[in-house]
Amino acid sequence: MTLSWKKQARNRIARQLILAIVLCSSLVTIILTAIQLYLDYKNDLSLVREKISSIQITAMPTLSQSVWVLDNNLIGIQLKGLLAQRDMEHLSIRTPEGKLWEAGSVSSKQTVVQDLPIQYDFNGQNLRIGTLKIIVGLDGIYDRLLKKAIVILLSNAIKTFIVAFFALAVFQHLVTRHLNSLAAYTLDISLEQRKPPLQLDRSLSRTAVPDELDTVVAAINAMKERLDADLAARKKVERVLVESEKKYRRLVESTRVVPWELDLASGEFTYFGPQAEEIFGYPLESWQNLEDWAGRIHPEDREKAVEYCQTSTARGEDHQFVYRALHADGSELWIQDIVSVISGPKGPGRLVGFLHDITDLKRAEKEKEELQTQLRQTYKMEAIGTLAGGIAHDFNNILAVILGFADMAKDDLPEDSQARDQLEEILIAAERAKELVKQILAFSRKETQGRRPVDFNNMVVEALTLLRASIPTTIKIEQNIKPDCGSILADPTQIHQVLLNLCMNAAQAMDEAGGVLKVGLRNVEISSESLDQVPDLKPGPHVRLTVQDNGSGIDPSHIDRIFDPYYTTKEVGKGSGMGLAVVGGIIKSHDGMITVDSQVGEGTTIQVFFPMVGEKPEEKAKPIQKLPGGDEKILVVDDERVIAELTRKRIELLGYEVTAKTSSTEALSLFRSQPASFDLVITDQTMPEMTGERLVAEMRDIRPGIPIIMCTGYSSKIDAGKARAIGINAFIMKPVASEELSLIIREVLDSGQPDLTPPTGTGPAPRS
16 A cells, blocks of 8 residues: 555656656747747748849849830740749739730739839830739748748657656656655654664765755654654653553542443433442442433432433533432432533533532531530530529528528427418428429539439329429329339439439420320339340349320330430420430439330330339438527628528527628628637628638638638539638538528537538538
8 A cells, every 4th residue: 555655656746747847848849939930930021022122123124124125035034034033923014005924823822912113214214114013922931931840849849858758867866766765764653663763875975065855854853853752751641641540540439439421412321430339239230321310319309409400401500419319228328419511512412520429428417417416505504504503592592581580480489380380381392492402503513412222202202293383284194103112222313303304205295185194103023034125124123113105106216316315306495305315324324224115196105123222211310309509609791681680590599699791891800800709600602792712711811710601502613622621610501491500500619620521312401
């Protein structure tokens, strides 16, 4: 194929070269020949005219003499003599009298005719005696010119062809063979192998000036060097690109991202990444077209996702969107689809994009949101705790007034007085309120009162009594509490919290339609054989609490999560999601177990198991018939005027001499002026101008050994431990009963430093 092309090219150039030389030479020859013939023609015509002129000069005198004498023979001889000249065809003489002499005939198509007058000089007069008509034929001239043209053309043609073939041979030797070498070298240039520089087979002297072929050779060699350099650079770039492609292909294939390409005209995928099989669980060959993609989108997201993609594609806009997809095993995936629209001749032609599995990201976002919700709830609970402390302080002050005056009023009434019994009920209610405040404070500080044997029966009954006032009357409470179910080792506050939380949840499940709340309590024996049903318990006697409602029930999908922190199905504002989580933690910390059985629309049954203990609860101390008193001087400091006066009166009833102050600065001034006048100081903690803690420090600077009791409603700044550290002799919480107050005052005065550890259980307020 290549050799044939070379041969055709070589022959074509040769023919063109010969043809060019022949045509050019012929054209020049024709032009020159035409000019030459034209000049010769002009020259021949001039000779004809000169011949005619010569006849007029030389032959006319003798011819006029012959005509004058009318010598016919001589005239004939003279005409024949003239006719013998070249190209002369016809001669005639005509006299005025009509006499005619002729010689020759006209054979040429084109002639030159000339009339010459014949004159004779007679007696000095120039007489015209006739006319000589000369006809010269041009055919002879034309014949001679034609023969000459043929000779010129033939000779020039022979010369032209000789020159052309000689030029062709020279051109072949000097140019054509080198052009063939250039073509062959260029055709043999390969991107796969390097060739030596081009050199032509030429024998030029070293001093010869480079010609055009040398320039072409230099250009081809320079081009080849650049091509080699570019090829080397391109191969290097190709190697880098191949490595980069392998690297990024491995990177993409190692991620949970599926690249894809779709032809819009056919709706078929032209490429779909192999990662799809791992991410979606479907075989790679099952991803053929848009229907395969749309069919694997979650039914709830399918219409919206497909419509958005179609609308954006029609507008030619790149787009991205997030939707849920279904794995082959039915599980749910979150997919981010990033799409680029590639335009074609008549609008969007192709789509390319990535399917990015963001399931883990969505889960992390959900977990983050839940953690943020938990954090907000934690802050809220801390705020509630802080608020609870403030409320407890004010509430304790109010209880202190109620408890104090009711206690004093009761002592002023006889034993059989009905009013005394009524005051006793007020005191019992105040003590219950006091215990409730203690529970609030324990919750706000996340503290416990310590575990001790408690009567579970009494706790359940007390909790239900409190609950009855908190739930709608449309909910009936049924108790099935077996007597003497025994004691459990527990923190009373936490168990009370468990009881109220479980019962309130049951009541809320029946809020709309009402119902029956059943609470049961009985003893059960957990045997080794039954541990499969209650694996978190140990064999032995237990107390089982049952809380049952006939409310809305719990969906089975939620059962396993109801004890998770902050998990709730209630509306916003109706639950924090912490109740059952706290309940579960309390029960587990008490070595107990909780079970839940629920049917949607029928209700829920919760059972709680606690281990029984053989110890019995501590019995309340019997009231002291006569309160201890004395005659010492006591300084009372409290910014609440009513409490200051109440405390003064209660202590004065015990025989002491009491001075009460409502200003801590005034009390300090009084003490500074009379430090030896007081045997004991009783002070509040939270006061304006100067706190009780600072007042204690100032007084101790004045008189280091002065006994001091701190009595406060609540303070986040000080507790029994800190009170002991700064040397306070006793730390008690308001409200305080007269019996407890009298005992502590006497104890501090007698011993100077009672125990500051808060006692556990019910009864008198914690003291140190």
